[in-house]
Amino acid sequence: MDLVANFVRRYELDSLISPDLLEALTPLRRMPGEFIIGSGEPVRSLFFLVEGRAKAYRVLENGQSILAAFFGPLDVLGEVELFSSPRYALSVVALEESVCLALPVEAVKKAAERNSRLFMYLCARLGEKLDDRNLAESINLRYPVENRLASYLLASMDGEGSILGTDDLGELADFIGASYRQLGRVVRRFRGEGILEKARGRIRVLDRAKLAPYARDLYLGTECRIRPEAFGP
Amino acid sequence: MDLVANFVRRYELDSLISPDLLEALTPLRRMPGEFIIGSGEPVRSLFFLVEGRAKAYRVLENGQSILAAFFGPLDVLGEVELFSSPRYALSVVALEESVCLALPVEAVKKAAERNSRLFMYLCARLGEKLDDRNLAESINLRYPVENRLASYLLASMDGEGSILGTDDLGELADFIGASYRQLGRVVRRFRGEGILEKARGRIRVLDRAKLAPYARDLYLGTECRIRPEAFGP
DNA sequence: GATGCTATAGGACATATGTCGTATCCGAAG
DNA sequence: CTTCGGATACGACATATGTCCTATAGCATC
Numbered sequence: 001m002d003l004v005a006n007f008v009r010r011y012e013l014d015s016l017i018s019p020d021l022l023e024a025l026t027p028l029r030r031m032p033g034e035f036i037i038g039s040g041e042p043v044r045s046l047f048f049l050v051e052g053r054a055k056a057y058r059v060l061e062n063g064q065s066i067l068a069a070f071f072g073p074l075d076v077l078g079e080v081e082l083f084s085s086p087r088y089a090l091s092v093v094a095l096e097e098s099v100c101l102a103l104p105v106e107a108v109k110k111a112a113e114r115n116s117r118l119f120m121y122l123c124a125r126l127g128e129k130l131d132d133r134n135l136a137e138s139i140n141l142r143y144p145v146e147n148r149l150a151s152y153l154l155a156s157m158d159g160e161g162s163i164l165g166t167d168d169l170g171e172l173a174d175f176i177g178a179s180y181r182q183l184g185r186v187v188r189r190f191r192g193e194g195i196l197e198k199a200r201g202r203i204r205v206l207d208r209a210k211l212a213p214y215a216r217d218l219y220l221g222t223e224c225r226i227r228p229e230a231f232g233p
Numbered sequence: 234m235d236l237v238a239n240f241v242r243r244y245e246l247d248s249l250i251s252p253d254l255l256e257a258l259t260p261l262r263r264m265p266g267e268f269i270i271g272s273g274e275p276v277r278s279l280f281f282l283v284e285g286r287a288k289a290y291r292v293l294e295n296g297q298s299i300l301a302a303f304f305g306p307l308d309v310l311g312e313v314e315l316f317s318s319p320r321y322a323l324s325v326v327a328l329e330e331s332v333c334l335a336l337p338v339e340a341v342k343k344a345a346e347r348n349s350r351l352f353m354y355l356c357a358r359l360g361e362k363l364d365d366r367n368l369a370e371s372i373n374l375r376y377p378v379e380n381r382l383a384s385y386l387l388a389s390m391d392g393e394g395s396i397l398g399t400d401d402l403g404e405l406a407d408f409i410g411a412s413y414r415q416l417g418r419v420v421r422r423f424r425g426e427g428i429l430e431k432a433r434g435r436i437r438v439l440d441r442a443k444l445a446p447y448a449r450d451l452y453l454g455t456e457c458r459i460r461p462e463a464f465g466p
Numbered sequence: 467g468a469t470g471c472t473a474t475a476g477g478a479c480a481t482a483t484g485t486c487g488t489a490t491c492c493g494a495a496g
Numbered sequence: 497c498t499t500c501g502g503a504t505a506c507g508a509c510a511t512a513t514g515t516c517c518t519a520t521a522g523c524a525t526c
Contacts, residue, residue: 058371066371080364083357084459089364112353116345119352124316126359131313131322133363137370138291138299141410144482169504177374182483184505200492201504226317377512402474415513417475433522434474 003027007050007101011074016121016228017103018114025101030054030094032164037078037092043085045102047077052098055156055165056090057175067175069129070095070155070165075224079122080129082108095156095164117231124226140177143216146186148176150214153196153205161196161205169201236260240283240334244307249354249461250336251347258334263287263327265397270311270325276318278335280310285331288389288398289323290408300408302362303328303388303398308457312355313362315341328389328397350464357459373410376449379419381409383447386429386438394429394438402434 004025008014014022028047030036036047036054049071056068056077068090071077077092082105112119140148152175156165166172173183187203190196195210196203205211237258241247247255261280263269269280269287282304289301289310301323304310314321315338345352373381385408389398399405406416420436423429428443429436438444 058367060371060375064375066374068367079356080360082360083353084360084364089367109353112349113346116349116352119349119356120316120342120345123312123352123355123359126356126363127313127315127317130359130363130366131317133366133370134291134301134323137366137373138293138410140370141299141373142293142297146482177371179484180504181485181506185483188506412514413474414476414515418513421476 003099004101007048007099011048011050012228013048013101016115016118016231018111021103021107021111021115021118024107025103028100028102030098030100032094032096034094035091036094036098036100037088037090039088039091041088043078043081043088043105045104046079046082046108047100047102049073049075049077049098049100053095053164054092054098055095056092058090065171065174066177067152067165069132070223072223074228076122076125079126082122121226121228121231124231125224128224128226139216145176145178145182146189147214147216148178149183149186149190150211151216152176153203153211154208154215157205157208161208163203163205167202167204169203172203236332237334240281240332244281244283245461246281246334249348249351249464251344254336254340254344254348254351257340258336261333261335263331263333265327265329267327268324269327269331269333270321270323272321272324274321276311276314276321276338278337279312279315279341280333280335282306282308282310282331282333286328286397287325287331288328289325291323298404298407299410300385302365303456305456307461309355309358312359315355354459354461354464357464358457361457361459372449378409378411378415379422380447380449381411382416382419382423383444384449385409386436386444387441387448390438390441394441396436396438400435400437402436405436 004027008022008025028036030052039059050073052073054071054077056071057065058068059065071092077100078088080090081088108115108118149172152165152172153163156163158164166175169183169187170180173180176183187196187198190211191198193210195207196205198204237260241255241258261269263285272292283306285306287304287310289304290298291301292298304325310325310333311321313323341348341351382405385398385405386396389396391397399408402416402420403413406413409416420429420431423444424431426443428440429438
């Protein structure tokens with residue numbers, strides 16, 4: 001059985017993509033920690049994340065990195081730069097073992113007339129992402145680190161409390177836009193409340209219920225809500 | 234001479250929009266302070282801002298409002314919600330006397346097949362906006378109020394130093410995500426440096442050159458860089 | 467002009483966060 | 497087992513920002 005065809009059927013991608021374009025879909029497997037997209041690389045493909053989870057982040061000139069988004073199936077990656085930039089702005093790295101279907105950008109542009117639904121879908125998801133960023137930015141500007149940390153943890157923990165993204169405190173500090181020191185203070189407080197445990201710079205969530213009240217919906221709404229079927233015939 | 238046709242020619246909108254859709258374009262004039270889009274209203278039109286300037290902002294549940302973006306010709310308004318939401322997320326208000334060309338959304342959706350260039354353009358501008366927000370968010374998270382204020386002022390002042398958006402300190406505080414008190418402190422400092430003057434809760438820029446170093450490129454890159462011609466035949 | 471109301475500016479203090487430096491812990495090498 | 501080097505944790509202090517409260521200016525009414 002064909003892997004690509006299987007995913008296409010599962011997510012009804014054929015309602016978005018014309019048959020000739022469907023043939024150009026190439027599967028791409030990534031293990032946790034591996035790059036799906038590297039910031040600065042030339043934009044060659046549009047990706048559909050069909051399995052696994054991933055996160056996108058930006059690296060600033062001073063070396064700090066900032067978390068931008070989490071992704072899960074079904075979502076699109078690389079559509080931000082598709083028509084607006086020759087190079088990827090953000091890096092995307094797999095959190096779990098993931099599968100993407102890659103579509104060459106030239107093929108997409110060439111077959112534009114036959115794929116108006118795909119473009120509507122892209123516009124839809126872009127609009128959604130923009131709105132999410134806007135809201136998250138507003139909240140980030142208003143809430144202290146403890147809320148941002150709680151949100152990150154809830155968004156990236158698995159069932160056992162392990163952190164799928166990074167549980168490294170230094171990296172985490174960069175991600176949520178705080179100093180290592182401040183993050184350490186919050187972690188210590190959370191640890192005191194029995195919310196999480198820490199060992200050698202890594203953390204694990206012990207009590208999800210106690211963590212939730214701190215999270216303020218920061219990342220809760222950032223998963224993809226747009227459904228391909230909505231653009232079907 | 235036809236107003237709409239004039240703008241269409243000036244910005245080569247006919248390279249994006251099919252003739253039948255062009256006929257559906259309706260001009261819309263707004264004076265400073267008037268709404269172009271109201272948050273929460275049903276999404277009925279896609280707007281092309283062809284003259285004047287405008288700003289978009291979000292109102293949070295607690296009543297605070299947060300500045301999201303500035304717009305000038307040529308730009309698109311309402312494309313964020315076009316396919317992703319039945320209601321406008323942000324409010325857009327004119328800063329100067331402005332003219333928009335409105336396109337009914339049903340017409341856009343119906344004529345999708347014939348307007349792939351328009352959709353590429355929308356994707357391009359959406360990608361650009363998303364990238365801008367991402368960057369701005371990163372910077373906002375890292376820089377203090379004095380930098381955010383300086384950026385706002387530079388982005389919204391006219392040649393004489395008057396503020397086109399709002400020069401009301403209370404509103405301004407909401408916009409840049411600071412408390413009234415903190416904004417007052419920064420204003421006092423800037424006044425001491427001869428950068429601006431204040432009278433009865435309103436401010437005016439006196440020395441643009443002294444203000445610039447504080448601004449850190451926060452809003453500098455947010456204007457539209459996508460050109461319609463780039464999608465021409 | 468006196469009285470009083472409302473808005474604005476700014477003081478005082480608490481909190482959040484950042485920077486710097488040191489004590490401490492851990493693993494590796496001997 | 498001991499010692500060294502680097503990583504980690506955290507105290508001490510500075511800064512940024514928020515909250516609350518009050519003095520006073522500006523304005524309106526009498």
